[in-house]
Amino acid sequence: MCGICGVFEFGANQRPVEETTLIRMRDTMTHRGPDDAGTYISPDGRVGLGHRRLSIVDLSPAGRQPMSNEDGSVWITFNGEIYNHARLRVDLERKGHTYRSRTDTETLVHLYEEEGADFVRLLEGMFAIGLWDARKGELLLVRDRIGIKPLYYAVLPGTILFGSEIKAILAHPRVSRRIDLAAFYHYLTFIAAPAPRTLFQGIHKIPPATRVTIDRKGAIRAETYWDPLDAPPEEGARYEDEEYSAARVRDLLGRAIEKRMMADVPFGVFLSGGLDSSANVALMARLMNRPVRTFSVGFKDHPSYNEFHYARKVAALFSTDHHEVEIGSRDLLDFMPDLIFHQDEPIADWVCVPLHYVARLARQTGTIVVQVGEGSDEQFFGYDHYVRFYRNQARYFRRLMKLPRAVRRAAYEGARGLAFLLHRGGDRLDLLRSAAREETFFWGGAIAWREEEKRRLLSLDARLRIDGLNSHDVVLEIDRQAMKRLQDDDFGKRMIYLELRNRLAELLLMRVDKITMASSVEARVPFLDHALVEFTMRLPTDLKIRGGRTKYLLKKAMTGLLPEEIIHRPKQGFGAPVKEWLRGELYGEAFSAVMHSRLRQENLLDYDHVERLFLAHRASSRDHSWHLWTLYNLSRWYDHWIAREAA
Known part of the structure; x- marks a missing residue:
């Protein structure tokens, strides 16, 4: 795992890339690559590439980046791991390519020479690539x-x-810092900015499975090179056969874990004691002749959030080299400045806090690579609310949509008034709202502020400036892509497709990348091996939640490998006691950070309304922890990244 950066000067009045600027950009990411650093500037000064290296495969100086082909016409800076690079290398050497290292980076350069931009279709792994083709x-x-x-x-x-x-990018002297209003608006709903926007105006994130080409005149072309619903079915696959599919899932996951054990440094597993992390441990243990290193985190003053009992049971069963850390509210407060620094833009998921401390624990033991369980819940319907949405769509939403729109609107307005009086809402109100407004029923697994809630939160001036924006448009565009590709009317597949394209990519995976890399630890994600994703996307949803049980198929796949107590334990989820902290130790800090933030100068929020949310939460009359954490992250981010620079 590494950090990459670059500058491309294409203008008519082009200025040569300054090495001091390139180095300054590169070294903002020293935590991503503390082992080595390099730069390349083209002979004409038009292109500069930077690289910070976390050495994992081929620890020698031969693995230094940026790296070129034999004649120096192709240069690359690369972050990630290519798990099939050894197989690709055999064919490339047969074609006459000369290697100077054992790295996967060199394979990328030579593969590009053979395949052009389509080389990415042949890769198995995780990657971010900057490649300069001088010709x-x-x-x-x-x-x-x-x-x-x-x-x-x-x-x-x-x-x-x-x-x-x-x-x-911010380290470049020509980059200004302003908040992107559209990204801000969508962040309030999705607790992370959906691609391609970021909270910084003018800075874009490249969406998953996308390659962007910039030519010598600065023309930009973006293309999607993969979609899980476009993959052809496996030959001979029996997707509706429960026994076959469970065995195939176990096989694909085992292969994914084995591929991700490729390393010349120590590796381990983050272990909560839940099904996903326990499956990682069990399948890895079968492949090793030494104990698996496992790492768990818990909370000192809130034992109900701890999963140590289950983690210890799994650790004992597989004789792992187990490590634990406990944290409290003081640890959260100590970590907040670093959290804001490493996130770059707010990711309002409080899992970042325990994730930081368990990643730091791993690094302290000398463990450089860990495998994590992200992606399992999304593919296998691991949340109860997924099941509720799926069933409510079939039982109620379709029927509601057959009623006249006026009737749907009247039903929603009546229910909304009653919910306001009773301080209740829930799934049924969401269902009526979506039907009344003819919106997609499912927006994602982590939704903070709905549209009407944002209208109460925003100032009048902000509502006028943001007029016309609706976060449903983000959902609708992704849902249209799913429906265009799906061969059936399985609403569950549409739900998972939306999660893969938005919440998983821009929230869950970004929290994993940014927080583990803050401790110079590389996280690998076996459940998101693209072969496994392609297989699970073809499975009927009813096979994943048979009998209303979440993760039915994955549980069946792990039967005989894990104890029944682990397979069928109630889902707890990897969380943190932020609700309680915001009523106690964290309340004063969060209230002050939000209410006195220089974000107020943007005139975006109704701070009287914000204060009421804080008071209601502290009084325990309502649980506003999700909303308040979103605003707390936003305010701390603004003060660190926008206001401080302006000052």
Whole structure:
């Protein structure tokens, strides 16, 4: 895992890339690559590439980046891991390509020479790539299929900048810092900015499975090179056969874990004791002749959030080398400045806090690579609310949509008034709202502020400036892409497709990347091996939640490998006691940070309404922890990244 950055000067009045600027951009990401660093500037000064290296495969100086082909016409800076690079290398050497290292980076360069931009279709792994083709005069930027690795870029007059982190782009002296109002509006709903926007105006994130080509005149072309619903069915696959599909899932997951054990440094697993992380441990243990290193995190003052009992049971069963850390509210407060720094833009998921401490624990033991369980819940219907949405769509939403729109609107307005009086809402109100407004029923697994809630939150001035925006448009565009590709009317597949394209890529995977890399730890995600994703996307949803049980198929796949107590334990989820902290130790800090933030100068929020939310939450009359954490992250981000620079 590494940090990459670059500058492409394409303007008529082009200025040569300054090495001091390139190094400054690169070294904002030293945490991503503390082991080595390199730069390349083209002979004509038009292109500069930077790289920070976290050495994992081929630890020798031969693995230094940026790296070129034999004649220096192709240069690359690369972040990630290519798990099939050894197989690709055999064919490339047969074709006459000469290697100087054992790295996967060198395989990328030679594969590009053979395949052009389509080389990405042959890769198995996670990656963010910046590649300069001097012969064509083109810069190629690529993000992996699922979006495990981040990649950002900015367009200035005559200049393109890119980086693994936004802070690398911000280090360029010509980049200004202003809040992007559309990204801000959507962040309030999705608790992360959907691609291609970021909270910084003019800085874009490359969506998953996208390659961006910039030619010598600065023309930009973006293309999607993969979609899980476009993959052809496996030959001979029996997707509706429960026994076959469970065995196939177990086989594909085992292969994914084995591929992700490729490393010349120590590796391990983050273990909560839930089904996903326990499956990672069980399948890895079968492949190793030494104990698996496992790491768990818990909470000192809130034992109901702890999963140590289950983690210890799994650790004992597989004789792992187990490590634990406990944290409290003081640890959250100590970590907040670093959290804001490493996130670059707000990711309002409080899992970032325990994730930081368990990643730091891993690094303290000398563990450089970990496998994590992200992606399992989304593919296998691991949340109860997924099941509720899926069933409510079939039982109620379709029937409601057959009623006249006036009737649907009247039903919603009546229910909304009653919900306001009773301080209740829930799934049924969401259902009526979507039917009345003819919106997509499912918006995602982590929705903070709905549209009417945002209208109460925003100032009058902000509502006028943002008039016309609706976060449903983000959902609708992704849902249309799913319906265009689906061969059946399985609403569950549409739900999972939306999660893969938005919440998973821009929230869950970004929290994993940014927070683990803050401790110079590489996280690998076996459940998101693209072969496994392609297989699970073809499975009927009823096979995943048979009998209303979440993760039915995955549980069946793990039967005989894990104890029944682990397979069928109630889902707890990897969380943090932020609701309680915001009523106690964290209340004063969060209230002050939000109410006295320089974000107020933007005149975006109704701070009287915000204060009422704080008071209601502290009084325990309502649980506003999700809303308040969103605003707390936003305010701290603004003060660090926008206001401080302006000052």
